[in-house]
Amino acid sequence: MSAFISLLVRDMRIAVRVGGGALMGALFFLIVVTMMPFAIGPDLGLLARIGPAILWLGALLASLLALDRLFANDHDDGSLDLLMMGRMPLELTVAAKAIAHWLTTGLPLVLIAPVLGLMLNVEMHAMVWVALTLLAGTPALTFIGLIGAALAVTLRRGGLLLAVLVLPLTVPVLIFGVAAANAAIVGPAPFGPPFTILCALSLASLVLGPVAAAAALRAGQE
Amino acid sequence: MAIIDLANPTRFLNIVNRALPWLAVATVLVFVFGLTRILNSPDDYQQGATVKIMYLHVPAAWLSMMCWGVMSLAALGTLVWKHPLADVSGKAAAPIGAAFTFICLVTGSLWGRPTWGTYWVWDARLTSMLVLFLLYLGVLALYWTVEDPGRGSRAAAILALVGAINIPIIKFSVEYWNTLHQPASLFRKGGSAIDPSILLPLLVMATGFTLLFFTLHLAAMRNEILRRRVRAMRLIQAQELAEARA
Numbered sequence: 001m002s003a004f005i006s007l008l009v010r011d012m013r014i015a016v017r018v019g020g021g022a023l024m025g026a027l028f029f030l031i032v033v034t035m036m037p038f039a040i041g042p043d044l045g046l047l048a049r050i051g052p053a054i055l056w057l058g059a060l061l062a063s064l065l066a067l068d069r070l071f072a073n074d075h076d077d078g079s080l081d082l083l084m085m086g087r088m089p090l091e092l093t094v095a096a097k098a099i100a101h102w103l104t105t106g107l108p109l110v111l112i113a114p115v116l117g118l119m120l121n122v123e124m125h126a127m128v129w130v131a132l133t134l135l136a137g138t139p140a141l142t143f144i145g146l147i148g149a150a151l152a153v154t155l156r157r158g159g160l161l162l163a164v165l166v167l168p169l170t171v172p173v174l175i176f177g178v179a180a181a182n183a184a185i186v187g188p189a190p191f192g193p194p195f196t197i198l199c200a201l202s203l204a205s206l207v208l209g210p211v212a213a214a215a216a217l218r219a220g221q222e
Numbered sequence: 223m224a225i226i227d228l229a230n231p232t233r234f235l236n237i238v239n240r241a242l243p244w245l246a247v248a249t250v251l252v253f254v255f256g257l258t259r260i261l262n263s264p265d266d267y268q269q270g271a272t273v274k275i276m277y278l279h280v281p282a283a284w285l286s287m288m289c290w291g292v293m294s295l296a297a298l299g300t301l302v303w304k305h306p307l308a309d310v311s312g313k314a315a316a317p318i319g320a321a322f323t324f325i326c327l328v329t330g331s332l333w334g335r336p337t338w339g340t341y342w343v344w345d346a347r348l349t350s351m352l353v354l355f356l357l358y359l360g361v362l363a364l365y366w367t368v369e370d371p372g373r374g375s376r377a378a379a380i381l382a383l384v385g386a387i388n389i390p391i392i393k394f395s396v397e398y399w400n401t402l403h404q405p406a407s408l409f410r411k412g413g414s415a416i417d418p419s420i421l422l423p424l425l426v427m428a429t430g431f432t433l434l435f436f437t438l439h440l441a442a443m444r445n446e447i448l449r450r451r452v453r454a455m456r457l458i459q460a461q462e463l464a465e466a467r468a
Contacts, residue, residue: 147384151377155368164363165381168356171349212384215301219376 003088004096011100014073022104025066026112032058033116044121051120052130052181058116059109059134060141060174064163066105067145070097071153071217080153084221090214098146098209106138122185129184129191133198137177140202143209144169150213154220173201229306231447238444245437252430259423275333277423281431282326286354289319289435293361294386297379307443309375310450312382313365314442318435320358327351357385371450 015022036054037047047054074080074097083093113134117127148166155161180194260277293315299308330348331341342348361378368374 147380151364151380155364155373155377161363161367164356165360168353168360169384171353208384208387212380216377216380219301219380220373 003086004092007083007088007093007096008100011097012104015069015100015104021066021069023108025062025105026108028065029058029062029109029112030116032061033119036120048121048123051117051122052126052133052185053178054120055113055117055122055130055134056137056174056177056181059113059138060170062109063106063138063141064145064166064170066101067142067149067162067166068152068159070101070146070149075153080217084217090217091210094146094150094213094217095206095210098142098213101146102139102142106142109138110134126181126185130181133177133180133184133195136180136195136198136202137173140173140198140205141170143202143205144173146209147212147216150216150220154216173198176201231307234307235444235447238440242437242440242444245433245440249430249433249437252426252433256423256426256430259426263419263423272333272336273420275329276420277427279326279329279333280424281428282322282329283351284428285431285435286319286323286326286351288432289315289322290354290358290382290386292439293319293382297382300375300379301383307447309372309379310443310446311439312379313371313375314439314446316358316361316365316378318438318442320355320362322431322435323351323355323358327355357381361385371453 033054036058040046040050071080074083084090086093110131113131114127117130118124122130145162145166147169148162151165152162176194176198179189180191180198183189183191183194256277260274263274293312296308296312296315299305300312327348330351334343335341361381364378364381365374368377
């Protein structure tokens with residue numbers, strides 16, 4: 001367990017230092033949300049209506065863009081090989097890295113979402129709900145993306161391939177995330193069912209993601 | 223004969239070369255029979271002759287899902303049993319599955335225009351079919367980007383297994399939204415809701431499509447084995463050339 005925690009702390013420390021790019025995701029999120037009114041128009045009524053969807057889409061793209069960093073640096077300097085040789089099961093190693101990644105890129109997205117919501121004219125009480133759905137849903141994005149990141153790093157390809165592999169798998173998360181946010185704000189459907197399904201997606205990907213990612217890393221090593 | 227006997231590519235090629243003409247003839251015969259049944263089948267009282275698109279659309283949809291099943295089995299073969307032909311099978315199945323999904327989307331779109339009044343709606347089944355198509359393209363993209371066949375097929379196998387989780391979600395999403403597209407009418411409690419005069423040609427066409435799939439799949443596997451042999455020979459040739467120059 002101590003190995004798990006020390007790996008977690010190490011990854012977080014690297015992420016917040018210079019070159020780690022922990023806040024880059026949040027910055028990208030801000031820019032995407034800023035670009036939306038330029039494309040859609042400054043109609044505040046319309047923005048308020050589609051605000052939760054814009055926030056979810058922005059968070060999805062921001063967490064997708066940060067995925068490259070999950071393994072690429074460790075792969076380049078060789079520490080990934082060391083981690084794979086370690087005594088801790090590879091699944092746990094990968095899970096620790098993913099949790100650290102979520103804490104440094106997913107959580108900031110959740111935290112700044114209410115501020116960005118103000119810019120989109122989403123009401124204050126509604127913002128709490130949107131942030132709550134993001135809190136429940138972004139772990140799923142990270143853990144599904146983990147599989148793609150592991151596949152991409154073993155193939156020494158990143159960028160677009162990663163997006164092509166991961167985005168279709170995140171469709172259910174986006175659907176239930178936006179459904180839960182809309183249910184909380186405008187109704188009339190109850191908030192509970194989509195939100196619990198969103199939580200279920202996060203929990204399921206928490207289990208499946210590390211197993212598949214570890215398998216991908218092992219397969220790539222042969 | 224055990225499945226491990228097929229591990230020898232030469233033996234497998236012999237069997238394929240013997241079986242393929244029979245399969246092809248059977249496919250053509252079933253299709254001809256199915257098409258004659260379709261010509262005799264009645265038009266829908268509401269949709270008219272456009273209902274006949276169904277005989278292409280529905281089997282293509284079934285096959286697109288079955289093809290992912292074949293790919294998942296092949297993925298297990300690659301990752302768990304390390305069967306030498308499993309990755310060949312998976313690689314051969316991916317483009318065929320993508321093609322069936324594409325046929326399903328196109329025919330569905332053409333069918334939607336006269337019946338729903340629009341080529342495309344963001345309804346549960348259409349959308350999940352589109353996602354399935356995107357997943358197929360993702361698997362194909364993996365094969366396209368990786369030079370080494372072994373490495374690429376292991377990565378694609380993992381993606382295929384992860385994507386297999388998507389197929390239950392397709393079914394689930396039908397229940398969750400259920401907007402424009404009619405719910406499943408063939409496999410449901412209380413038996414089929416389709417009249418036998420339409421059901422029979424549909425099942426014949428589904429059989430024809432399945433036979434077509436196996437014909438194409440075996441042919442594609444044969445081509446892939448030959449392609450890998452050509453690749454290996456070229457590598458040896460290039461190596462010999464390099465040594466001769468040195």
